[in-house]
Amino acid sequence: MNNKTICVALVGIGWAGRMHARAYNHVYGIDVRRKTVCGLEENLSEFAQQFRFESCTRDFGEILRDPEVDLIDITTPPFLHADMIVKAMRAGKDVICEKPLTGYFGMPDDKKPVGNVSKEKMLREVRKTIDELEAVMNVTGRRFFYAENWIYAPAFIRACELMRSKGTTLVQMDSIAGHKGSPASYVKYWEQSGGGTLARNLIHPLSAAIYAKRLEMESRGLEYGVKSVACDCSQVMKHIENRYIEADPVDTEDWAHVVLTFRDGSKATLTSGDTFVGESVTTFDMYGNDAVFKCRFSQADLLDVYFSDDKGIEDEHFVEKNDSNIGHHRAIVSEEIIRGYYGEIQDFLECMLEGREPLSGFQIAREAAELTQIAYLAAEQNRTVVL
Numbered sequence: 339m340n341n342k343t344i345c346v347a348l349v350g351i352g353w354a355g356r357m358h359a360r361a362y363n364h365v366y367g368i369d370v371r372r373k374t375v376c377g378l379e380e381n382l383s384e385f386a387q388q389f390r391f392e393s394c395t396r397d398f399g400e401i402l403r404d405p406e407v408d409l410i411d412i413t414t415p416p417f418l419h420a421d422m423i424v425k426a427m428r429a430g431k432d433v434i435c436e437k438p439l440t441g442y443f444g445m446p447d448d449k450k451p452v453g454n455v456s457k458e459k460m461l462r463e464v465r466k467t468i469d470e471l472e473a474v475m476n477v478t479g480r481r482f483f484y485a486e487n488w489i490y491a492p493a494f495i496r497a498c499e500l501m502r503s504k505g506t507t508l509v510q511m512d513s514i515a516g517h518k519g520s521p522a523s524y525v526k527y528w529e530q531s532g533g534g535t536l537a538r539n540l541i542h543p544l545s546a547a548i549y550a551k552r553l554e555m556e557s558r559g560l561e562y563g564v565k566s567v568a569c570d571c572s573q574v575m576k577h578i579e580n581r582y583i584e585a586d587p588v589d590t591e592d593w594a595h596v597v598l599t600f601r602d603g604s605k606a607t608l609t610s611g612d613t614f615v616g617e618s619v620t621t622f623d624m625y626g627n628d629a630v631f632k633c634r635f636s637q638a639d640l641l642d643v644y645f646s647d648d649k650g651i652e653d654e655h656f657v658e659k660n661d662s663n664i665g666h667h668r669a670i671v672s673e674e675i676i677r678g679y680y681g682e683i684q685d686f687l688e689c690m691l692e693g694r695e696p697l698s699g700f701q702i703a704r705e706a707a708e709l710t711q712i713a714y715l716a717a718e719q720n721r722t723v724v725l
């Protein structure tokens with residue numbers, strides 16, 4: 339890496355890969371060389387052309403062996419994350435990785451389906467994997483960047499800035515991450531996704547809550563920590579007839595609710611589900627002792643549109659997961675900015691050049707992955723887990 343050029347390889351060209359690829363096109367002040375994109379799809383070379391990657395490959399090993407690549411950006415399904423991170427760091431590359439950092443995906447002696455494995459075992463194994471990742475990071479000296487876009491959403495960043503300036507104590511945070519399901523095929527199976535909506539969606543508000551509370555407590559000179567975790571996880575849509583929700587979990591949950599209690603007694607109540615018909619719901623409300631901050635990541639009121647029919651705009655989406663473009667909509671504008679995708683990539687690349695810490699790094703990735711497993715344990719044992 340010279341002073342101003344970072345050579346990137348992107349792995350995965352699904353929904354997340356596309357968001358990251360777009361973000362590299364908008365980086366400012368740093369030269370990014372988009373060297374290689376890696377994925378298994380037929381349209382890989384079209385993707386490479388569209389997002390100006392120099393080459394494409396189906397072989398992850400090719401990227402590892404390329405001495406020019408400085409940074410590998412991993413947007414593959416969760417069960418591949420830990421192995422790819424280890425291989426990338428051992429090959430001397432810095433790493434960006436999508437959420438979740440890792441999870442439990444089954445062991446040879448497990449009875450199938452993997453979702454039925456004891457959550458104590460899952461927690462133990464996930465902690466082991468995270469410790470191994472940390473050890474590899476320490477031995478190789480490579481950087482890790484955790485692509486948690488909620489932490490980079492401008493509304494959330496501004497709320498955190500104001501909370502800090504005001505010296506507000508957060509009393510309660512309340513958030514919903516709701517969708518009408520995911521089109522990605524791996525989400526039905528625990529052995530590929532490491533869980534259901536809790537591991538996949540609730541991890542966003544969970545990460546935002548622990549980030550905000552840590553920032554608040556540490557900026558007031560207090561020691562941050564989560565004291566306890568309660569959780570309810572369920573398969574809701576199995577029992578409800580519907581035509582509009584893409585939830586078909588095999589051994590994963592499609593609805594989850596988590597209550598975190600922090601060291602100072604304050605709370606976060608977080609809900610996620612593949613059970614929300616209509617456009618996605620992404621709200622994050624922070625109620626303090628002297629201020630309230632209500633962050634919205636998918637809805638915006640900058641542009642109202644109306645269409646009599648959808649000829650010519652069939653491939654547009656005005657809001658994530660809306661059913662149709664016909665009729666009235668509040669169209670989201672600059673989605674990649676509002677939802678934090680541009681901000682995270684910009685921060686990570688600046689961190690590589692400047693040697694500073696990212697807003698979202700290994701500490702958040704680790705705590706979010708561990709709390710996710712503790713929440714599964716709480717749900718399985720129907721009790722509040724005290725840490």
Ligand SMILES: NC(=O)c1ccc[n+]([C@@H]2O[C@H](COP(=O)([O-])OP(=O)(O)OC[C@H]3O[C@@H](n4cnc5c(N)ncnc54)[C@H](O)[C@@H]3O)[C@@H](O)[C@H]2O)c1
Nearest residue numbers: 350351352353354377378379413414415416436437438522
């Ligand atoms: N931050 C967000 O808003 C957000 C949204 C969606 C997904 N995600 C995360 O992004 C990741 C991917 O999710 P997705 O919905 O884009 O999934 P997806 O299934 O749409 O895409 C996965 C990609 O990984 C590639 N891939 C799979 N195995 C591979 C291998 N062995 N070598 C190279 N490439 C391989 C596939 O070809 C595909 O391009 C997950 O970790 C998910 O949790 C994050």
